[in-house]
Amino acid sequence: MVEMAGTKAFVKSLELEGVKYVFGLPGGVVIPLCDEILNGDFRFILARHEQGAAHMADGYARATGGVGVCLATSGPGATNVVTGIATAHSDSSAVVAFTGQVTRATIGTDAFQEVDIIGCSASVTKYNMQVRKASEIPKAVKTAFQIASTGRRGAVLVDLPKDVTTDVEDVSFPETVKLRGYHPNYQPDPREVEWAANLLAKAQRPVVVAGGGIINSGASRELVALCEYLMAPTATTLMGKGAFPADHPLSLGLCGMHGTQAANNLVPEADVLLIAGARLSDRTTGSVKSFAPNAKVIHLDIDRSEIDKNVETVTRVVGDASLGLRGLLYNVSKLRASGDAGSQWSKRVSEFRLQMNGTGNGHKEGYLRAPDVVKTLRNALPREAIVTTEVGQCQMWAALHYDAYDPRTFFTSGGLGTMGWGFPAAIGVKAARPDVPVVDIAGDGSFGMTENSMATSIEEDLPVVVVVLNNHMLGMVAQWQRLFFDHRYSAVKLKGNPDMVKLAEAYGAEGVRVDTLEGFQAAVRRAIKSDVSTVIDVPIDPEENVYPIVPPGAGLKDALLEA
Amino acid sequence: MSEMHVVAFLVENRPGVLFNISNMFRRKNFNIHSITAGTVLDDDTVRITIVVQADARGVNQVVEQLDKMVDVIEVKRLDPLRAVNRELALVKLTTTDPMAREEALKLVNDYHGLILNIEPDNLIAEVTGESADIDAFLAAVTPIGVEEVSRTGVTAIEKGRLKLEK
Numbered sequence: 001m002v003e004m005a006g007t008k009a010f011v012k013s014l015e016l017e018g019v020k021y022v023f024g025l026p027g028g029v030v031i032p033l034c035d036e037i038l039n040g041d042f043r044f045i046l047a048r049h050e051q052g053a054a055h056m057a058d059g060y061a062r063a064t065g066g067v068g069v070c071l072a073t074s075g076p077g078a079t080n081v082v083t084g085i086a087t088a089h090s091d092s093s094a095v096v097a098f099t100g101q102v103t104r105a106t107i108g109t110d111a112f113q114e115v116d117i118i119g120c121s122a123s124v125t126k127y128n129m130q131v132r133k134a135s136e137i138p139k140a141v142k143t144a145f146q147i148a149s150t151g152r153r154g155a156v157l158v159d160l161p162k163d164v165t166t167d168v169e170d171v172s173f174p175e176t177v178k179l180r181g182y183h184p185n186y187q188p189d190p191r192e193v194e195w196a197a198n199l200l201a202k203a204q205r206p207v208v209v210a211g212g213g214i215i216n217s218g219a220s221r222e223l224v225a226l227c228e229y230l231m232a233p234t235a236t237t238l239m240g241k242g243a244f245p246a247d248h249p250l251s252l253g254l255c256g257m258h259g260t261q262a263a264n265n266l267v268p269e270a271d272v273l274l275i276a277g278a279r280l281s282d283r284t285t286g287s288v289k290s291f292a293p294n295a296k297v298i299h300l301d302i303d304r305s306e307i308d309k310n311v312e313t314v315t316r317v318v319g320d321a322s323l324g325l326r327g328l329l330y331n332v333s334k335l336r337a338s339g340d341a342g343s344q345w346s347k348r349v350s351e352f353r354l355q356m357n358g359t360g361n362g363h364k365e366g367y368l369r370a371p372d373v374v375k376t377l378r379n380a381l382p383r384e385a386i387v388t389t390e391v392g393q394c395q396m397w398a399a400l401h402y403d404a405y406d407p408r409t410f411f412t413s414g415g416l417g418t419m420g421w422g423f424p425a426a427i428g429v430k431a432a433r434p435d436v437p438v439v440d441i442a443g444d445g446s447f448g449m450t451e452n453s454m455a456t457s458i459e460e461d462l463p464v465v466v467v468v469l470n471n472h473m474l475g476m477v478a479q480w481q482r483l484f485f486d487h488r489y490s491a492v493k494l495k496g497n498p499d500m501v502k503l504a505e506a507y508g509a510e511g512v513r514v515d516t517l518e519g520f521q522a523a524v525r526r527a528i529k530s531d532v533s534t535v536i537d538v539p540i541d542p543e544e545n546v547y548p549i550v551p552p553g554a555g556l557k558d559a560l561l562e563a
Numbered sequence: 564m565s566e567m568h569v570v571a572f573l574v575e576n577r578p579g580v581l582f583n584i585s586n587m588f589r590r591k592n593f594n595i596h597s598i599t600a601g602t603v604l605d606d607d608t609v610r611i612t613i614v615v616q617a618d619a620r621g622v623n624q625v626v627e628q629l630d631k632m633v634d635v636i637e638v639k640r641l642d643p644l645r646a647v648n649r650e651l652a653l654v655k656l657t658t659t660d661p662m663a664r665e666e667a668l669k670l671v672n673d674y675h676g677l678i679l680n681i682e683p684d685n686l687i688a689e690v691t692g693e694s695a696d697i698d699a700f701l702a703a704v705t706p707i708g709v710e711e712v713s714r715t716g717v718t719a720i721e722k723g724r725l726k727l728e729k
């Protein structure tokens with residue numbers, strides 16, 4: 001036991017967790033904390049909006065596989081982080097958010113900047129808590145990190161009343177905390193693995209759908225090994241991009257609303273479908289009835305509550321994906337030789353792989369075609385570059401046409417689809433991976449939501465590249481209005497967009513507008529060498545659609561392919 | 564097929580736990596009929612019993628979602644054949660008419676209830692039993708005149724050696 005102030009206990013606790021960065025923005029009740037942070041062994045990255053701080057922490061967490069930390073003041077600071085932690089939580093990213101709170105005595109009096117952030121954040125966190133005593137700060141921090149980073153990862157919020165941080169008490173630092181109700185289950189039940197392996201071994205038309213759980217578990221190698229052994233074509237969900245190498249002969253690419261023809265046709269044809277580390281949202285399955293009508297579904301996930309939630313399964317394997325896949329391969333290899341189950345299936349798979357990427361509309365004067373831009377970007381970047389995305393058409397073009405070869409090289413807000421996520425997340429990624437180029441594939445609308453993160457990027461020397469696919473539109477909404485609302489545009493035209501080049505320059509960043517693919521490629525090559533962030537403004541036809549698209553409620557096979 | 568299921572669970576006795584649990588039920592659109600809670604032998608643990616209307620997959624989700632919560636220590640759907648369920652009701656009956664009072668006393672007696680309070684115009688009866696028994700009692704006393712009802716919701720415990728904590 002050592003006597004110290006809550007602020008010191010807080011900073012020391014973060015140091016003990018190995019925290020390198022705290023992303024945040026101060027305010028009245030966290031001034032004492034910020035003061036003590038000056039002595040801390042980590043960097044405080046000043047955001048310009050708490051939502052941005054939370055997205056930075058999220059990007060950092062995804063890039064490292066560790067925990068991202070953000071800090072906000074009470075009231076509006078705390079409510080501003082809610083979108084950020086909801087986004088992280090929905091994509092199983094380990095973010096710990098610390099919020100200031102009014103003093104214990106004033107809680108409940110509607111004091112200045114008092115918000116019940118525990119109530120507000122309850123539905124969008126894995127756990128949250130308000131610390132009631134200075135001496136409990138170390139345990140609270142330890143608990144928060146433990147819960148956020150183990151089992152199925154998620155967001156945790158810790159609320160710190162001001163006087164709890166300023167009180168001086170006897171403090172000790174626990175090495176672990178025991179939680180009676182929390183026992184993440186990593187080791188799958190061997191019987192479940194055996195049953196599942198039996199099904200896989202007998203499959204004539206096996207297909208695998210891999211999700212973000214593969215990336216979180218670090219199970220890509222095991223996934224590739226199993227798929228190769230079974231010769232099973234493999235699709236990924238949006239969150240699973242990078243889990244299976246896009247240039248692998250068995251890769252089908254993205255499955256779901258904007259999935260490839262290969263994935264969306266072959267997944268429903270499977271006789272045995274292995275879902276690995278995916279939660280099967282409506283965006284992945286399309287109409288659930290026609291998702292896997294003839295398949296025995298095997299679901300491997302660390303979160304037991306995901307199994308049978310949206311799609312009914314025949315066999316489950318609950319546990320860590322990498323252990324589960326290893327167990328499956330071991331058992332399958334006892335049951336049958338490696339290779340092809342039915343040569344007809346491989347023929348069908350290779351047919352579909354040939355016509356894989358959806359195209360787009362014909363070329364229009366003055367614009368670049370978005371799929372070409374994304375493919376050119378891929379060619380201009382080194383293999384290990386990391387891409388984040390904003391939300392909308394830009395995101396789906398990125399998902400469809402940007403080939404990710406390795407886990408943790410493609411990050412997107414999949415669950416929530418939070419516009420404005422990609423840019424601050426890219427800055428967080430850059431903090432984690434200063435050694436590789438980091439590029440945000442952005443839409444003009446999304447970029448406008450968190451564009452002020454540029455100030456942080458410049459100030460903190462965290463240069464990233466923002467490729468704005470600039471259609472002067474809330475493009476994805478406009479696409480729906482074209483396809484499903486009789487072409488009536490409502491509230492989608494962004495006529496008042498700033499000049500992206502001047503905007504970048506105003507921050508001291510670089511801005512460049514391109515009008516050819518060659519010019520774009522050259523701009524990317526320059527940008528990734530620059531010491532400051534670069535915004536590349538790319539003119540995109542406001543009428544260009546993302547294809548394929550599975551209309552909402554339709555089955556995966558019923559995609560619209562072309563206008 | 565949608566049916567009533569009893570789910571019992573133990574939770575950490577910490578501020579906000581009941582809020583978190585009911586919030587989860589609301590968020591997941593679970594159809595909760597009753598919820599009862601109270602500390603058990605130690606003060607750190609609260610035992611909660613809920614009655615939920617759901618099909619087999621739905622009740623499974625209720626159990627899994629509860630199990631997933633950090634503050635939930637143990638959770639189980641109770642097998643109706645292997646558990647006893649009880650609910651308590653306090654019922655205020657109008658008994659201005661002496662005949663009605665006699666009838667009321669008889670019914671309370673039939674249902675093994677107690678009379679807790681008697682006033683010139685009304686009396687308060689306590690009845691315990693399975694929810695269906697209480698429904699039946701209420702149906703029987705309705706013609707007499709029911710002024711107010713307060714029901715606790717179901718609490719339950721397993722028979723024999725079975726128990727919630729491992």
Ligand SMILES: Cc1ncc(C[n+]2csc(CCOP(=O)(O)OP(=O)(O)O)c2C)c(N)n1
Nearest residue numbers: 392393394419443444445446473474475476
């Ligand atoms: C915070 C937030 N608000 C609204 C939406 C709904 N939405 C989805 S895509 C989209 C348009 C995005 O526009 P832009 O960033 O320009 O991308 P584009 O589709 O044009 O490529 C909107 C408004 C959202 N996903 N997130």
Ligand SMILES: [Mg+2]
Nearest residue numbers: 443444473475
């Ligand atoms: Mg746009």
